[in-house]
Amino acid sequence: QSALTQPPSASGSPGQSVTISCTGTNSDVGGYNYVSWYQQHPGKAPKLMIYEVSKRPSGVPDRFSGSKSGNTASLTVSGLQAEDEADYYCGSYAGSNSFVFGVGTKVTVL
């Protein structure tokens, strides 16, 4: 049950795109199509942005998209806006009804 690997930071200018990676193993990210992504603003609870690799919950802008290849999943935020500045965490089902999160990536809008 080791945490998934994410880069500590990522940044982009308004209107640009930023992509965050999330690397796991065959026992979590690579083994199931149950990768999710969460946005967290300071002092707030996390918010689900992507589930089942690429599905968006109702109300999440289509600027947010997810994908997966092998043991690595990715979140892309297109058309960056100031309010996208936040911490982003990936998560994955890890078998035996367990779940594992990534270490988090701080996204800065320049």
Next chain:
Amino acid sequence: EVQLVESGGGLVQPGGSLRLSCAASGFNFGDYWMNWVRQTPLKGLEWVANIKQDGSEKYYVDSVEGRFAISRDNAKNSLYLQMNSLRVEDTAVYYCVRGKSAACESWGQGTLVTVPS
């Protein structure tokens, strides 16, 4: 509107016990897996435990197995986490989370548990 409201956090000495509660509203509580997830500045988010809709299945992260117990009362729309033998490393904000499609769909605002060294 889905609402999850945690309570019961506080300061507890190492080796002590604490019981967290989560009051759910705005949805049919008995239809969902429920989770506890904790967060620390150092380790980030960590899934702690989950429980099936009818309470018949419960799962835990290795670090709390045997010390924590998750339970639910569907008649009261409530989720609980009994935490025993608390350690310094259990210090965290604890979130009550509704599960869906193997994701953490809806989150409460969190309750802080502090175990001082």
